[in-house]
Amino acid sequence: MKWVISAEDIQDEDRQRVGGKGYALVLMAKNGFQIPETVCISSDAYQEYVDHTGLRERIQLELHRKNFKEMRWEEIWDCATRIRNMFLQKQIPDHIANRLKAAIQVRFQDEPVAVRSSAPEEDTAKASFAGLHESYINISGINAILEHIRKVWASLWSDAALLYRQEIGLSVEKSTMAVVIQAIVPGDRSGVVFTQNPNDASQGVIESVYGLNQGLVDGTVDPDRWILDRQTHRIISHTPATRRYWMVPIEQGVQLNPLPESMSRMPPLNTQKTREVFGQACRAEDFFGTPQDVEWTYKDRSLVILQSRPITTLSTGKTEDNRGWYLSLHRSFENLKSLRKKIEEELIPGMSAAAEEMAATDLTRLSDRSLAQEISRRWEINHKWVNIYWDEFIPFAHGVRLFGQVYNDAIKPEDPYEFVDLLTQTEMASLERNRMLEDLAAQIRNDRRLAEQLQKGLYAEADPDFITQIDSFILKFGDLSCAVTGGSQCAQDSEPLIKILLEMANHPPAPLGRRKSQKAQLLKEKFLACFAGDRRTQALELLDLARTSYQLRDDDNIYLGRIEAQVLAAIREARQRIENTQSGNSDDSATNELEAVLADLDHRTEIPNPYRQKAGAIFDIKPRQLIGQPGGPGIARGSARVIRQHADLADFKNGEVLVCDAVDPNMTFVVPLASAVVERRGGMLIHGAIIAREYGLPCVTGIPDATAVIETGDIITVDGYLGIVTLGTGDI
Amino acid sequence: MIDKNQAIQQQLRELFESQNLAVLATHRSRQPYASLVAFYATEDLKHLFFVTPKTTRKFENLKADAKVAMLVNSTTNQAVDFHQAVSVTVVGTAAEIVGPERQPILKRYLEKHPYLEDFVRSPSCALVRVSAKSYFMVQNFQNVMELHLNQ
Structure with a gap:
């Protein structure tokens, strides 16, 4: 079976293997449209790659580590990042690479190309995946092309694509990816045509910018916009843009540059070119039989069609899906x-x-x-x-x-x-605060009399200098019984703070994890050297x-x-x-x-334990091993301290495992006392994970219902390598 | 909110319904021993039943110590098992069923395993009931839930 398919050998039955975008392009080439030299890499190559490298099941394991619906967007992003890294780490095996290389080199020699996604399920879903998968422009050299094919394959699993597929109910098991390789046309003006205006069926819309289309597509360059009559092709209106930038090809990729002054005064299209563009797009509409969204470019006065796809945003009367929001999560630089x-x-x-x-x-x-x-x-x-x-x-x-x-x-x-x-x-503000706390604790540690006075609550007898320090700490950071988000149990009082200080003083100071500054400098040099x-x-x-x-x-x-x-x-x-x-x-x-x-008002209520048995139930169900996200490496076992209200923090004891819904910045003062951190909110970049990494503590985030299913005093084991929290002992 | 307790019990029922075979673990003289048995489970999840010749090691073992474990799982011997399969370990006590209650249970057993008719009717075979004490259910590769039967 051929993996690299061009206009000469495309068959009807190839549609599923090359995806709607690729299929439309080669079909247009076959039927006399001027399009750049194009070939499709069929999804068979993708299938062979994920099977041969073992990635197929690794991806599924990653996607199924938790119930998808219980994952927050940040966890889904983490999941997508780990999957993308799998693709970056796994070279295309020789037997696949050699086949692709031979066919691509014959077509493009050393010419720069665009490597675009063309997911077959876009057609079956009757939904628009536009923008959810990656495309790369201006890639030169066969090895770079192969690397970008891998990146396009990986983008099948981007966070936005995962969310969207979940929303429209597509099975992840069947997802696959074809790729379009297309010669780059370094156009001097480009744009997009909607042959039918999504807001008015009697009109068409053209948007155009100078340079390449990428600036327009990702929203960094404002386009001039024309509304045309669909029947007569007459221009109804023209809205000029403030033309400041254009996207131009550089050695590998593209770059946003200031637009030369002389060009910024003229719209990218004159009336005649506007008509030509709209005419070509309408020809594509006639050819495919439905209104089209066409990308095009002008190179040396010659109009080239880059891609054409059916418009999926035409009003259907149904509620809009969230693709727009998913896309907004990915913004250009x-x-x-x-x-x-x-x-x-x-x-x-x-x-x-x-x-x-x-x-x-x-x-x-x-x-x-x-x-x-x-x-x-x-x-x-x-x-x-x-x-x-x-x-x-x-x-x-x-x-x-x-x-x-x-x-x-x-x-x-x-x-x-x-x-x-x-x-x-x-450095985060919370670390500075924790250092001040440690200084206060050290004073108690070294002064037995002071410790006794504080334990007995005899604050009036304590060293006035120490009490002044406590007061100024409270003035600066609050008394620690208040959450950063308010908290109704807030009562200004120094007792919770002193309780924590006494607990800290009872134990040697927690060492800060490896300091970052030196490592950061090394990483920065390594990064910039690329x-x-x-x-x-x-x-x-x-x-x-x-x-x-x-x-x-x-x-x-x-x-x-x-x-x-x-x-x-x-x-x-x-x-x-x-x-x-x-x-x-x-x-x-x-x-x-x-x-x-x-x-x-929508009051907060305590989260009920979803496993709690009803009266008379024959089963008592409890979680033994809960899966979350590995937030900080390490393994620790300890007694849980479940924080349901901010005031619970005052009872925190050295060596306990901090279990909470979401670590907020005002909570992190107990982290130096903790042996591990468990959080309901998931993600590698959330506060709990960051602060745990800072102190070198094992951390697992994204444990569903963490504060409901774990009780203070439960013995739990936190495996920060695998992202697993184990409750109780192994007794049967 | 979905009642997770009910949902998990339903998952167990569906798994037991869909699977014919379970691995039975017995032991003797501190030596564990595993064997395969055809089973069925009651709707209330309190009991599992299997039939075995009385001459087997497993039967000798459970006569010596009634504490047993059983493992039922939905693996298909393919890579997808790692994210798809559900596996359940049952811990409980085994006892041979004799007397009048034997017939109705055998009837139910044969509805699930009709091809074993000759086997189960043989006088050399015993019908064994495992009374479940706890279930340990693993899914999504590493997610483990425990169900303890209230006595």
């Missing part, structure tokens, strides 16, 4: 740079201002009615920022991921998370962006938490008033209003 600007200059100041504005209101002075209104208003404000958090901050976290991908592509490390050590160079010239500058810029993105991953929760704390403060005030009324000191009708507004 340029896109992330502008997002960073927005976050730093607009959103963070906006969040701080919102929190400050709310904090300035003295809730005790509000009437019950005004308080009820204030609760609803704060709830709305919080809601707005939570949405912004999802829409802007979460996608910005992709800065870390984009860097991780570039790092892994360049270095191909065995540990796909090696790059994290390169990002932790800027690039030269402009690409080195870009790599440095990307590293800088990734560090900001990484730091923000920690800080954004704090900013959001401050807003949430204001909502909770208002709720607390309302509850207090209702209690007072019940004890008979207030006007009933107004508190009804307060009760109503509280009932309206």
Whole structure:
């Protein structure tokens, strides 16, 4: 069976083997459309590769380590990263590589090519996978082409593709990937045509930019836009763009450059070219029999069609799927740079201002009615920022991921998370706080009298200098009984802090894990050595962006938490008033209003244990081995301390395993006392995993229902290598 | 929320329904011994039954010590087993069934294994009931749940 299929030998039955995109292209070439030299690598080559290398089952094991529905997006990204690394590490075996090399070299010699994905299931799904799989532009040399074929194969398992397939119900077992190899046409102007406007069936749309199409497709270059009449091809409107950049081919890949001044004054297409482009696209529509989304480029005045596919976004009356959001998780470098600007200059100041504005209101002075209104208003404000958090901050976290991908592509490390050590160079605020705590604990450790006074609660007798230090610590970091996200049990008090200090003083100080700065410097040099010239500058810029993105991953929760704390403060005030009324000191009708507004809110309730038996059940079911994600290497066994409320932290004992829903930055002061960390929220880049790595502790994240199925005092074993938490002993 | 407790019991029923054979572990003189048996399990998951000639090692072993384990799994001897297969270990005590209750159980046993008719009717064979104490279910390669029967 042929693995490399061209226009001359394509058959109807090859459609499933080469995917819709590849099939359409070779069919167009066969029927007189001007398209670049194109061949398809059929999905048989992919199948042979995953079978021969053992990747097929390794991928399935990775995808099935947990119930997919119980995985957060971050875990899915981790899963996709590990799978991608498997592809990067496994060369194409010789017997496959030799066949591909021979056929590709005959066609393209040393010409630069585009290596594009063409997944067969895109057709069967009748859904658009546009943008979910990778394509690589301007790749030269047969070895580089083969490496990029592997990357396209790997993109079958990208996080966005996994989420989308799950959403539209496609089986992962049947997923496969064909590849299109296409000669590069270094066009001077390019674009996209929708032969039918998704918003108006009587119109067509053209979008066009100078240079290559990539800038338009990934959203970094704003296009000029024309609306045309589908029947007459007459231009109805033209919306010019602010033309500043264009995407041009460089040695390997593409680069965004400033557009020469002379070009920026002229639209990329004149009226005649607009008609020519639309005419060709309509010809494709006639040929395929349905409205088309056509990518094209002009090279030396000659129009070349790059690809044509049916439009899948035409209104069907059904609810839209989430492909757009999945795609937004992957942003280009340029896109992330502008997002960073927005976050730093607009959103963070906006969040701080919102929190400050709310904090300035003295809730005790509000009437019950005004308080009820204030609760609803704060709830709305919080809601707005939570949405912004999802829409802007979460996608910005992709800065870390984009860097991780570039790092892994360049270095191909065995540990796909090696790059994290390169990002932790800027010290997190929580570590500074933990050092201050250790200083306080050391004072108690070295002063038996002070220890006794504190144990007996005789704070007034203790060294005033020590008490002043405690007070200033509380002023700076809070009293540790309050979560960063507010917390209704918050009562300003030094007791929880002193309890923890006494526990710390009872034991030798926890050694910090390997310090990162030296390692980070070495990794940075290793990383930069992979690039030269402009690409080195870009790599440095990307590293800088990734560090900001990484730091923000920690800080954004704090900013959001401050807003949430204001909502909770208002709720607390309302509850207090209702209690007072019940004890008979207030006007009933107004508190009804307060009760109503509280009932309206989505209250947090304790997570029930999903395995808990009902009365009379014949089985008592309990988990023995729970699978999560390996967050920090190492293995430890200890008594669990389950944190259901922030105040539970004050009881933390040295050597216990910290079990929580999500480690928030204000919780990490107990980490130096812990023997391991277990977290319900999953991901390699979440706070719990990062801080555990910092202290060299075993860590497992993504344990479903962790705080519900594990009880304080349970003996648990944390295997941070495999991501397994084992409950209890082996007794039968 | 899905009742995981119920869901897991249902998974066990489906596994026991779909599988004909189980590995039976017995021991004697501190030496473990494993053998294959054709079984069926009751709907309430309290008991599993199998038939064995009385002359076998396994029968001698369980007469000497009634504590046994059984393993039922859905492997297919292919690579996909590693992510797809479910495996369940049953721990309990075995006892030979004699007397009037033997007939209805044999009838049910033969509904699942009709080809064993001659075998089970042989006077040299014993019908054995394993009363389950606990189940240990493994899926997704490493995920382990325990089910303990309330006495």
